[in-house]
Amino acid sequence: MDYAANLLTIESRIKAACDRALRLRESVELLAVSKGQTSQAIQALAQEGLILFGENKVQEARAKIPQCPPHLKWHMIGHLQSNKCRDAVLTFDFIEGVDGLSLASELEKWGQKLGRIKKVLIEVNIGGEGSKYGVPPVEIVPTLLRINEFPHLEVHGLMTVAPYSPDPERVRGFFRKMRECKLDCEAALGAPLPQLSMGMSNDFEVAIEEGSTRVRIGTFLFGARVRKNFDKSESGYNE
Numbered sequence: 310m311d312y313a314a315n316l317l318t319i320e321s322r323i324k325a326a327c328d329r330a331l332r333l334r335e336s337v338e339l340l341a342v343s344k345g346q347t348s349q350a351i352q353a354l355a356q357e358g359l360i361l362f363g364e365n366k367v368q369e370a371r372a373k374i375p376q377c378p379p380h381l382k383w384h385m386i387g388h389l390q391s392n393k394c395r396d397a398v399l400t401f402d403f404i405e406g407v408d409g410l411s412l413a414s415e416l417e418k419w420g421q422k423l424g425r426i427k428k429v430l431i432e433v434n435i436g437g438e439g440s441k442y443g444v445p446p447v448e449i450v451p452t453l454l455r456i457n458e459f460p461h462l463e464v465h466g467l468m469t470v471a472p473y474s475p476d477p478e479r480v481r482g483f484f485r486k487m488r489e490c491k492l493d494c495e496a497a498l499g500a501p502l503p504q505l506s507m508g509m510s511n512d513f514e515v516a517i518e519e520g521s522t523r524v525r526i527g528t529f530l531f532g533a534r535v536r537k538n539f540d541k542s543e544s545g546y547n548e
C-alpha cells in the first residue's frame with residue numbers, strides 16, 4: 310500500500326473542497342481512522358506527518374498505541390460501551406461520539422475519579438436511522454447544555470455518521486442540518502463550538518463544503534481494513 314500516495318490524493322481533494330467553500334485548509338483536520346489496521350500501517354502514516362488517529366475499540370487501541378510514536382493523538386470514534394469508560398478516559402485524548410446523557414455521566418464519573426478532563430463531541434443521529442447511535446437532532450440543544458455542565462467533560466462540538474449513499478450529493482442535506490444543529494447549540498450556549506466532525510472516505514468533500522472541521526478517513530487512506538466484521542455495536546457504522 311502506498312500510504313504517501315493515498316495521503317497526497319486526499320490532501321489535494323481536501324484542499325480543493327476548502328477552496329470551493331472559500332475556507333482555509335487549516336480549518337479542517339484530517340483524522341486517520343486506523344481501526345482494523347496494524348500498528349505498522351499507522352507508523353507509516355505517522356511518518357508522512359499525520360498525528361490524529363481514530364479507533365473504535367478500546368482494547369484494540371490499547372494494544373496498538375504503545376507500539377506507535379508517542380506524539381500521536383488518539384480519538385475514540387463511534388459507540389462506546391459504558392463498561393469501557395474507565396479505559397477510554399485513560400486511553401484517548403478525545404472521545405467523539407458521546408451519544409447521550411447516560412454515557413456522559415459515566416465518563417464524568419471516571420474523569421472525576423481519575424482526575425482527568427476529557428474533550429468530547431456529542432454524536433447526533435442526523436439521519437434518524439434506527440441502526441445508528443446518537444442524539445436525535447431535536448434533543449441536541451438540551452442534551453448539550455446538560456453535558457456542558459459536567460466539570461470533567463469539555464464539549465468541543467458535534468459529530469455524526471451520515472446515512473450511507475453511493476452518491477455523496479444525496480447526504481449534503483444531512484451535513485447542512487448538522488451545521489444548523491451546531492449553530493443552535495452555539496446560540497443556546499452563548500459561545501462558539503469549534504468542532505464539527507463529519508465526513509468519511511465516501512463523502513468528506515461534501516462534508517467540508519458544508520462546514521466540517523474534522524474529516525475521519527479510513528479506507529481511502531489505508532486501503533481495506535485488515536480486521537473485518539467490526540459491527541455497529543462497536544462502531545456505530547456498518548460496512
Ligand SMILES: *Cc1c(COP(=O)(O)O)cnc(C)c1O
Pocket residue numbers: 342344365386387470509510511525526527528529544545546
Ligand atoms: C469506520 C469509521 C470511519 C471511517 O470510515 P471509512 O469509510 O473507512 O473512511 C469514520 N467514522 C467512524 C465513526 C467510523 O466508525
